[in-house]
Amino acid sequence: MTFRVTQSGLYSSALRNLRKQTTSLGRLQEQMLSGKQLLTPSDDPTAAKTIILHKSAIGKLESRLTSIGTARNWLSQGEVQLTDAQEMMTRAKEIALAGRQSTDPTELRTLAAEVDQILGRMVSIANTKDQGLYLFGGNQSDAQPYSIQNGRVVYGGGSQGVSVSSGDGVDLPMILSGSDVFTNSARGATIILGNTGLKPGSGTDSGAGQSSILIRNTSTTFAAGSGIASGTGAASGDTVLGAVGTHTLTIRDESGTGAYGTISINGGPEVSFTNGDTNLKLQGAQGEVVYVNTTAITAGFNGTVGVGGDGTISLDGGVTEVPLTYATNVQLQDPATGQVTNLDTSAVRVAGTAQAEYTGTSDVFSTLSELRDTLLNASNLPSGELQQAFTRRIGDIDRLADHMYDVRGELGVVQLQLDKLQTRTEDLRLATKQSLSDVEQVDVTDVVVKLQEAQNQMQFALAAVARLNDVSLLNYMQ
Numbered sequence: 001m002t003f004r005v006t007q008s009g010l011y012s013s014a015l016r017n018l019r020k021q022t023t024s025l026g027r028l029q030e031q032m033l034s035g036k037q038l039l040t041p042s043d044d045p046t047a048a049k050t051i052i053l054h055k056s057a058i059g060k061l062e063s064r065l066t067s068i069g070t071a072r073n074w075l076s077q078g079e080v081q082l083t084d085a086q087e088m089m090t091r092a093k094e095i096a097l098a099g100r101q102s103t104d105p106t107e108l109r110t111l112a113a114e115v116d117q118i119l120g121r122m123v124s125i126a127n128t129k130d131q132g133l134y135l136f137g138g139n140q141s142d143a144q145p146y147s148i149q150n151g152r153v154v155y156g157g158g159s160q161g162v163s164v165s166s167g168d169g170v171d172l173p174m175i176l177s178g179s180d181v182f183t184n185s186a187r188g189a190t191i192i193l194g195n196t197g198l199k200p201g202s203g204t205d206s207g208a209g210q211s212s213i214l215i216r217n218t219s220t221t222f223a224a225g226s227g228i229a230s231g232t233g234a235a236s237g238d239t240v241l242g243a244v245g246t247h248t249l250t251i252r253d254e255s256g257t258g259a260y261g262t263i264s265i266n267g268g269p270e271v272s273f274t275n276g277d278t279n280l281k282l283q284g285a286q287g288e289v290v291y292v293n294t295t296a297i298t299a300g301f302n303g304t305v306g307v308g309g310d311g312t313i314s315l316d317g318g319v320t321e322v323p324l325t326y327a328t329n330v331q332l333q334d335p336a337t338g339q340v341t342n343l344d345t346s347a348v349r350v351a352g353t354a355q356a357e358y359t360g361t362s363d364v365f366s367t368l369s370e371l372r373d374t375l376l377n378a379s380n381l382p383s384g385e386l387q388q389a390f391t392r393r394i395g396d397i398d399r400l401a402d403h404m405y406d407v408r409g410e411l412g413v414v415q416l417q418l419d420k421l422q423t424r425t426e427d428l429r430l431a432t433k434q435s436l437s438d439v440e441q442v443d444v445t446d447v448v449v450k451l452q453e454a455q456n457q458m459q460f461a462l463a464a465v466a467r468l469n470d471v472s473l474l475n476y477m478q
Contacts, residue, residue, distance in 0.1 A: 061429040068422045070131070071174040072415065078135045078176060079411050081125045082404055085182075085364070088118045089401040092368060093394060099375045100390035112375040119368040123153055126178055126365075138162065138177030145178045146365075153365035155179055172414050172421070176407075184403035186360040190341070193379055193389075194354035195286060201329040201342030207358045208339065209366035213332075214314045216321070217241055217351040220290060223306035226251055227258070227298040231279035231291030239289045239351040240265075241324065244308035246349060247288065251301055258297040265290055265307070273297070288350045311351055315341065324348060355379050359392060360399070367396040 095111045102108055126136050126146045133141040138158030145157030157178050163171035185208070190200045196215050217238045222228050228249060230238070240247045247266055254261040262270040266284030273280055273294040282290050290307065312321035315334045322332065328346045333339070341356055362370060371393045373379070377386055 057432050058429060061425055061432065064425050065422065065429070067174075068418055068425065071172065072418050072422075074130060074133075074135060074174055075411050075415055075418070077128065077130050079408055079415075081128050081135065082181070082408050082411070085122060085125050086401055086404050086408070088122060089364070089397055089404070092118055092371060093397045093401070095375070096371055096390055096394045096397060099371075100387060100394075108375050108377075112372045115368055115372040115375065119153075119365065119372070122182075122364055122368060123148070126182060133175060136176055136178035136181055138175065138179070141175045152369070153363075155182075155363075172417055173410075181404065181407055182365065182400070183363040184400055186399060188359035191357040191359060191392075192343075192354055193357065193381060193385060194352060195350060196352050196354045197347040197349040198354045199344040199347060201331070201344045203329060203331060203340075203342035205341050205358055206339045207334070207337075207341050207356065208361040209358060209363070210370060211315060211334065211339075211341065211356045211358075212317065213341075213343070213354040213356055214318050214321075215241070215311060215324070215348060215351045215354065216314070216318065217309045217311045220307065220309045222249070225298065226301050226303075226305045227296040228263075228305055229293040229296060231277075231281075231293045233279045233281070233291040237281070237289055237291050238309060239287075240284075240307055240349070241309040241311045241351055242326070242349050245306035247284070247290070247307040247309075249282070249290075249292075249305040249307055251297065251303065251305060253297060253299065253301050256300050258299040258301070261297070263292065263294065286350065309351075311348075313343070313345065313348075357392065360396075362396050362400075364400050364404075367393065367400060370396070 092115060095115055099108055099111050102111070123146055127144055128135045134143070134145050134157065135141075136157065137143065137145040139160045139162055140156075140158035141162060143156070145155055147154055147156060155178050159177055159179055161173050161177045161180065162175035163173050187205075190205050190207070192198050192200055192213075198213065198215065217240060220230050220234055220238045220240055221244050222230075223244055226249070228251065250264050250270075252261045252263070252270075258275055260272065260274045263273050263280070263282060264270045265282040266286065266288060268282065268284040268288075271280060271282055273292075275295050275297060277292075277294045280292050280294055282292060311324045313324055313330070313332065314321045315332045316336060320335050322330075324345055326346050326348065328344050330343050330345050332341050332343060334341075357370075374386070374389045374393055379389075381389060
């Protein structure tokens with residue numbers, strides 16, 4: 001009886017050993033097939049946690065590498081577009097220089113048409129899109145940054161660029177703001193063009209590029225005594241402004257009864273009148289206009305009559321007007337932009353349109369528009385002022401071309417920084433992967449040795465069980 005218990009115990013022990021060797025062999029085989037040292041977190045909780053942290057770090061590094069690749073692509077595209085833009089600014093300067101020397105209207109119109117084409121191409125560059133985003137849209141890069149409104153190119157993108165973190169506290173630009181690329185303000189003195197008598201005021205302006213200032217006559221007043229009155233066309237046609245006496249009518253009653261004679265204003269051509277004229281147009285030596293009614297001319301009046309006019313001034317084409325006060329400094333605000341212009345109205349004598357140039361503030365698009373208008377002399381400037389306008393256009397082109405060159409240089413620096421960041425990130429990813437491999441991957445040589453040992457032990461265990469299974473009935477007999 002005692003022998004039988006011992007034999008049974010030996011058999012159970014052999015089976016347990018066989019199961020243990022089977023489990024060990026199976027684990028080693030699974031390690032060999034998977035290449036993983038840890039098959040379940042419970043194998044080594046500390047190592048499992050280390051693996052999770054390493055994998056998370058690798059994921060972040062790979063995400064950064066993707067961002068770097070995207071940033072490099074966008075910056076490369078941006079540099080290509082800026083190269084094209086610079087070439088067009090070079091051509092615009094050549095056109096400006098040629099236009100300043102030309103007096104041929106046909107040639108000037110041809111040059112202006114080419115500038116228009118350059119302007120269109122420049123807008124296209126500024127609206128370049130890549131991988132679903134606008135390269136010069138800043139932090140609003142999902143919407144087209146530039147549009148044409150009322151004949152002007154207007155920026156509607158973000159004021160800030162989009163950056164990628166370098167990982168060491170430095171942000172590297174990825175998507176640029178068009179306002180940083182195509183604008184470079186170096187504000188100078190405001191210039192007022194035109195023959196209205198309007199001058200720059202004494203305050204600091206906030207306007208940019210150019211603006212048209214509309215000055216309008218609202219009523220004309222004549223000194224008493226001559227019987228002269230405003231004609232029927234005065235409301236829409238008079239351009240005289242200023243206090244009574246600013247302008248002078250000269251009347252000669254040749255009939256002695258007021259029936260007929262001549263009349264002129266400010267030394268302009270004499271115009272014959274009769275006592276039947278209700279809307280006689282008079283024009284002065286400087287182009288000033290007044291319409292008069294001569295039906296009530298005082299008989300025998302020969303002399304001069306003081307003339308003045310009230311009016312308004314506007315920065316938005318007459319939509320919003322303020323009365324002319326003839327003050328030395330009047331602040332006008334453009335309702336659409338909120339920009340302020342300071343004006344000296346004390347010497348305003350004639351209604352019309354004056355042009356304000358806020359020197360040093362034009363962006364690429366307004367500079368090209370202004371060059372086109374200068375080539376066409378849209379403001380009817382005299383020769384001397386036209387030459388000065390060409391000089392300003394050339395200065396603006398140089399200023400903006402230099403700025404774009406600087407932006408390209410900055411992009412080149414960022415590209416170098418991105419190259420270094422990519423190399424550093426790839427090295428860190430490789431080191432982290434190596435650390436992960438040290439914890440996670442098996443040592444193949446070691447596993448092969450252990451697998452061989454496990455197979456040998458498995459064979460011994462199988463042999464032991466086999467021998468126990470061969471025991472006959474005689475082994476149990478006493």
